[in-house]
Amino acid sequence: MDLGIAGKWALVCGASKGLGYGCALALAREGVNLVINARTAQALSAAGAAIAAETGVEVRTVACDITTEAGRLAALAACPQVDILVNNAGGPPPGDFRNWTREHWIAALDANMLTPIELIKATVDPMIARGFGRIVNITSSSVKAPIEILGLSNGARSGLTGFVAGLARKTVEHNVTINNLLPGQFDTDRLRNTTAAAAKNLGKPAEEIAAQRRQLIPAKRFGNALEFGQMCAYLCSEQASYFTGQNVLLDGGAYPGTY
Numbered sequence: 086m087d088l089g090i091a092g093k094w095a096l097v098c099g100a101s102k103g104l105g106y107g108c109a110l111a112l113a114r115e116g117v118n119l120v121i122n123a124r125t126a127q128a129l130s131a132a133g134a135a136i137a138a139e140t141g142v143e144v145r146t147v148a149c150d151i152t153t154e155a156g157r158l159a160a161l162a163a164c165p166q167v168d169i170l171v172n173n174a175g176g177p178p179p180g181d182f183r184n185w186t187r188e189h190w191i192a193a194l195d196a197n198m199l200t201p202i203e204l205i206k207a208t209v210d211p212m213i214a215r216g217f218g219r220i221v222n223i224t225s226s227s228v229k230a231p232i233e234i235l236g237l238s239n240g241a242r243s244g245l246t247g248f249v250a251g252l253a254r255k256t257v258e259h260n261v262t263i264n265n266l267l268p269g270q271f272d273t274d275r276l277r278n279t280t281a282a283a284a285k286n287l288g289k290p291a292e293e294i295a296a297q298r299r300q301l302i303p304a305k306r307f308g309n310a311l312e313f314g315q316m317c318a319y320l321c322s323e324q325a326s327y328f329t330g331q332n333v334l335l336d337g338g339a340y341p342g343t344y
């Protein structure tokens with residue numbers, strides 16, 4: 086299926102690796118030009134060069150922390166126009182809420198709620214004026230089924246989800262949609278790091294813990310970043326104009342509910 090978005094410009098945040106990279110690559114394969122962002126310049130340049138070499142689209146890289154105002158301004162300035170916005174940044178650390186201070190909460194809110202809202206604020210009105218816009222927020226399955234030790238993530242991402250639910254109904258008549266994409270367990274550095282930490286705590290090999298986790302997923306495997314990106318690309322397609330304000334859970338069947 087031709088997704089009808091070739092030649093458009095996307096700003097994809099947190100895209101040097103992992104789920105953001107998967108989204109950037111899938112959009113580039115549809116002919117979308119990219120501004121990609123991450124904090125580490127070298128990894129980001131390598132990611133951009135690989136995507137450009139494979140797909141032939143224009144890829145601009147902006148190495149910055151997207152949770153800062155300066156970072157957001159630099160990323161936005163590099164993009165001729167933002168037709169597609171993929172919001173993403175690192176997730177908050179796990180822990181016990183008794184140990185979290187106001188600073189921990191503000192950092193989580195900044196990264197996983199207020200930064201996406203600021204980027205939406207900067208891009209949504211021009212999208213409305215042009216009559217096309219697609220915004221996808223990478224959140225987490227923890228919005229749907231909370232993960233106890235990820236309270237910072239559960240809370241901050243739920244705040245974003247609530248905000249988006251309201252705004253998405255105001256923009257769709259202008260062909261501007263806003264949706265959230267909720268990853269279950271995807272085989273990225275983040276998952277590998279959290280698995281290694283859990284294994285260390287339990288005194289077991291990381292591969293044993295990973296195998297146990299895969300067994301609990303009905304698909305019997307972790308997801309891969311490209312299949313996540315392909316779902317993102319569909320949400321950004323011309324065809325998906327009637328789809329807004331939704332929380333799309335991509336988890337290999339792990340969520341056990343009927344609805």
Ligand code: NAD
Binds near residue numbers: 098099101276
């Ligand atoms: P990852 O560590 O593999 O990649 C994260 C990317 O974001 C990297 O490119 C990194 O440089 C960039 N990044 C991080 N913080 C940034 C910042 N402040 N500014 C700019 N770039 C930044 O992680 P991932 O697995 O791709 O996860 C992406 C998001 O999805 C995270 O918020 C994570 O919590 C969430 N998530 C992931 C999973 C999973 O299984 N992988 C599950 C649920 C939620």
